[in-house]
Amino acid sequence: MFTSLWHRTFSHGVHPPEEKATTAALPIRRMPFSPRIVVPLSQHFGAAAKALVHKGQELVRGEPIAAADGFMSVPMHAPVTGIVEGVELTPSARGPKTEAIIIRSHLAASQQVMYEGDLDWQQATPEELIWQIQQSGMVGLGGAGFPSHVKLKIPAEYTVDTLVVNGCECEPYLTTDHRLMLERSDDLLLGIRIAMRISGAKRAIIGVEDNKMDAVAALRQTIGNDKTISVGVVRSKYPQGAEKLLLKVLTGREVPSGGFPFQVGVVVNNVATLALIGNLLPRRRGLIERIITIAGPGVKKPGNYLIPLGTPIRFALEHAGYFGDASRLILGGPMMGNTAASLDVPITKPVSALLVFDKAAKASEAQPISPCIYCGRCLDACPVHLNPAHLGRLAAKRQYATMANEFHLNDCFECGSCSYVCPANIPLVQYFRIAKSINRERAR
Amino acid sequence: MKKVQPLVEIRTSPHIHHSHSVPQIMLNVVYALLPLVLFWVFQYGISALLLLLVVVGTTLLSERFFARMAGRQSPLNDHSALITGILLALTLPPGFPLWMGAIAAFVAIALGKAIFGGLGYNLFNPALVGRAFVQAAFPVAITSWTPAYLPGRFLEFIPSTLALPLMRPADSSTWIAELGQRSEITDALTSATPLAAWKFAGDSGDHWQLLLSLTSGASGQMPGLLIIFCALYLIARNMMNWRIPVAVLGGAFITALPLYLYDSSRFADPLFVLLTGGLLLGALFMASDMVGSPVTPRGILIYGLVIGFVTVIIRSFGALPEGVMYAILLGNALAPLIESVTQPRVYGVGVTTLSALKKPPATATTPEQRHE
Numbered sequence: 001m002f003t004s005l006w007h008r009t010f011s012h013g014v015h016p017p018e019e020k021a022t023t024a025a026l027p028i029r030r031m032p033f034s035p036r037i038v039v040p041l042s043q044h045f046g047a048a049a050k051a052l053v054h055k056g057q058e059l060v061r062g063e064p065i066a067a068a069d070g071f072m073s074v075p076m077h078a079p080v081t082g083i084v085e086g087v088e089l090t091p092s093a094r095g096p097k098t099e100a101i102i103i104r105s106h107l108a109a110s111q112q113v114m115y116e117g118d119l120d121w122q123q124a125t126p127e128e129l130i131w132q133i134q135q136s137g138m139v140g141l142g143g144a145g146f147p148s149h150v151k152l153k154i155p156a157e158y159t160v161d162t163l164v165v166n167g168c169e170c171e172p173y174l175t176t177d178h179r180l181m182l183e184r185s186d187d188l189l190l191g192i193r194i195a196m197r198i199s200g201a202k203r204a205i206i207g208v209e210d211n212k213m214d215a216v217a218a219l220r221q222t223i224g225n226d227k228t229i230s231v232g233v234v235r236s237k238y239p240q241g242a243e244k245l246l247l248k249v250l251t252g253r254e255v256p257s258g259g260f261p262f263q264v265g266v267v268v269n270n271v272a273t274l275a276l277i278g279n280l281l282p283r284r285r286g287l288i289e290r291i292i293t294i295a296g297p298g299v300k301k302p303g304n305y306l307i308p309l310g311t312p313i314r315f316a317l318e319h320a321g322y323f324g325d326a327s328r329l330i331l332g333g334p335m336m337g338n339t340a341a342s343l344d345v346p347i348t349k350p351v352s353a354l355l356v357f358d359k360a361a362k363a364s365e366a367q368p369i370s371p372c373i374y375c376g377r378c379l380d381a382c383p384v385h386l387n388p389a390h391l392g393r394l395a396a397k398r399q400y401a402t403m404a405n406e407f408h409l410n411d412c413f414e415c416g417s418c419s420y421v422c423p424a425n426i427p428l429v430q431y432f433r434i435a436k437s438i439n440r441e442r443a444r
Numbered sequence: 445m446k447k448v449q450p451l452v453e454i455r456t457s458p459h460i461h462h463s464h465s466v467p468q469i470m471l472n473v474v475y476a477l478l479p480l481v482l483f484w485v486f487q488y489g490i491s492a493l494l495l496l497l498v499v500v501g502t503t504l505l506s507e508r509f510f511a512r513m514a515g516r517q518s519p520l521n522d523h524s525a526l527i528t529g530i531l532l533a534l535t536l537p538p539g540f541p542l543w544m545g546a547i548a549a550f551v552a553i554a555l556g557k558a559i560f561g562g563l564g565y566n567l568f569n570p571a572l573v574g575r576a577f578v579q580a581a582f583p584v585a586i587t588s589w590t591p592a593y594l595p596g597r598f599l600e601f602i603p604s605t606l607a608l609p610l611m612r613p614a615d616s617s618t619w620i621a622e623l624g625q626r627s628e629i630t631d632a633l634t635s636a637t638p639l640a641a642w643k644f645a646g647d648s649g650d651h652w653q654l655l656l657s658l659t660s661g662a663s664g665q666m667p668g669l670l671i672i673f674c675a676l677y678l679i680a681r682n683m684m685n686w687r688i689p690v691a692v693l694g695g696a697f698i699t700a701l702p703l704y705l706y707d708s709s710r711f712a713d714p715l716f717v718l719l720t721g722g723l724l725l726g727a728l729f730m731a732s733d734m735v736g737s738p739v740t741p742r743g744i745l746i747y748g749l750v751i752g753f754v755t756v757i758i759r760s761f762g763a764l765p766e767g768v769m770y771a772i773l774l775g776n777a778l779a780p781l782i783e784s785v786t787q788p789r790v791y792g793v794g795v796t797t798l799s800a801l802k803k804p805p806a807t808a809t810t811p812e813q814r815h816e
Binding site: 342407421 | 452454455456458461462464466467522734735744790796
């Protein structure tokens with residue numbers, strides 16, 4: 001137990017209950033195809049894709065159905081063999097309706113992926129590989145949904161020597177990366193080698209929290225005696241998986257405020273992203289399914305599911321034994337995920353988990369907000385050493401410009417640690433989001 | 445197919461929350477103070493008990509009154525006024541006239557807290573504001589200490605306790621002398637606090653006596669060990685920042701040590717300094733008050749050292765035997781300033797790029813820094 005104290009970590013942070021035990025031991029299972037699949041055209045950071053299909057068109061699983069609109073965009077592929085019902089406005093997780101391709105699945109079809117080819121990645125140039133990654137529709141699968149090819153494209157004036165692979169999975173409940181490191185370490189290693197070739201990194205370090213030592217052992221076995229790839233065990237703490245914190249722990253380098261990891265010679269990718277790159281790229285396939293954790297007190301059959309993208313969460317929940325009385329559906333982890341506004345919202349590329357919290361879990365949240373008593377717990381929690389107590393007071397006074405200019409508001413990455421520990425139950429992160437968006441508005 | 449659409453709750457992350465609430469923290473401070481209160485009543489008898497009830501009752505009533513005027517709801521639920529009342533009572537002499545105690549309690553809430561906007565907005569520790577007010581208003585009464593462990597302390601009131609409002613309190617010294625004659629322990633009965641005894645008579649007591657305060661004689665002295673144990677409970681439950689009392693006591697120690705080494709006949713020895721007067725109670729339960737202290741790590745250190753330093757300076761060079769109260773109030777006043785100059789260094793600030801000097805191209809869009 002105390003061995004964890006030996007492992008490296010960042011200062012501050014919080015220790016929410018992990019809640020991973022129920023799903024960590026369960027192998028990844030495939031979820032059946034939903035009769036209706038909804039593929040939003042904008043499910044990533046950047047420009048929305050452009051639909052290539054029309055109503056009534058027959059689709060084969062894996063076929064491109066939308067094209068990237070510029071470099072900061074990725075294409076979409078058909079997650080299922082079926083027929084296009086239309087390109088319509090549908091509800092999105094955040095509420096406002098967005099354009100999506102609706103597909104009626106042929107449930108009797110073999111669902112074989114027909115659209116594939118061969119790619120000899122060792123012979124391909126980095127530019128070719130970047131283009132191929134864009135064509136696969138890959139985006140960061142850890143939550144941000146940032147297009148993977150953009151992240152791997154290092155500006156010409158910088159050189160990168162280290163690839164940091166993020167296998168921390170510090171959010172409570174989530175075990176997809178854990179299972180993936182156990183079950184798909186070959187894909188992951190291949191993805192790492194491809195990413196190293198693209199970025200020019202000489203070494204790769206896989207950062208794994210010490211609550212997943214079985215994954216560490218599995219990775220070390222797969223790596224064998226490849227000296228360029230290593231596993232760095234870090235202490236289990238939230239938010240250990242924040243890329244800038246992880247790369248500091250593993251490399252000792254600190255990314256400049258407002259800057260990017262490549263400025264200190266590092267590129268960071270999440271294990272799920274690299275494992276899928278390793279899986280898809282050599283076969284020139286597109287991203288059509290992903291692994292998500294379905295868990296929480298509101299489902300009977302929690303687990304890790306390989307789920308076709310575009311599956312409505314209603315279907316996923318019914319499959320996982322949804323009790324039907326839960327009032328809070330979270331897409332992603334409980335610390336940073338968003339609540340889903342409706343059961344008709346589909347699973348999209350960046351969604352790593354579907355958590356169902358029932359009313360019992362909700363009751364503890366019903367405390368009133370009291371005034372800040374300046375206890376300083378948020379300062380001890382903030383992983384980037386902000387002063388959330390003071391920022392919160394400035395936010396209450398609507399001094400948003402001061403927050404950004406003098407108190408480094410923009411270095412906040414909204415991990416939620418301050419809100420998590422606040423005895424006064426002040427929604428600090430929400431204040432900061434509002435402040436940031438108002439500052440962005442004013443800057444226009 | 446019938447579609448069930450349950451009522452989904454839309455809220456922002458984080459979706460889990462774990463902490464003791466503010467009322468829980470405050471209630472635990474009250475629990476931590478209870479042994480001190482019991483011991484205090486045991487030392488001084490019914491006069492102390494009555495004074496405690498009057499002071500606490502007045503703080504609660506005043507809190508309620510001001511909250512109602514400000515249109516806020518049920519502020520008593522956060523228990524902070526209860527703490528103010530208990531701390532204030534513990535700093536008053538046990539024979540303090542009840543009506544003066546009520547004034548101290550009212551001022552503590554009115555000028556110490558309500559005027560700033562209630563809990564969380566007050567600049568100063570409310571209990572000490574009340575104490576400072578009566579120190580200035582009733583200088584004689586506030587320094588009239590009765591000895592602890594008087595015989596018959598549970599049967600008889602100290603005469604000054606029941607003084608009528610605006611009347612000169614009865615002089616307790618004749619009563620004490622009478623008591624002494626009755627029980628034949630005249631020698632042991634002194635109403636000087638150890639600190640006053642040292643200040644004005646050059647007497648410094650035994651350290652163990654100060655830590656335990658179990659023998660009769662010394663007055664105005666809470667047992668140091670009990671205060672430390674009570675504070676350890678809060679520290680163990682992460683409801684008190686241990687760095688503040690450690691910095692205060694450290695500041696007092698490092699100020700007192702050179703003075704003592706320079707001239708041990710004029711200046712008290714550092715351990716005596718730590719154990720006498722209100723320093724332990726002040727450091728552990730008043731300076732550590734979250735609202736009045738800085739939140740930044742370096743700020744906490746400076747704040748504590750300043751309080752410790754000022755305490756010793758007032759005691760050694762000032763006219764008053766006791767300096768903790770003014771030192772803490774000064775520390776409270778300085779806290780916002782200390783905090784503004786000790787903001788923590790934020791990750792990535794002041795760091796330059798490693799491998800190249802050029803700026804990132806303006807076309808690059810910010811990759812979201814959320815963990816991936």
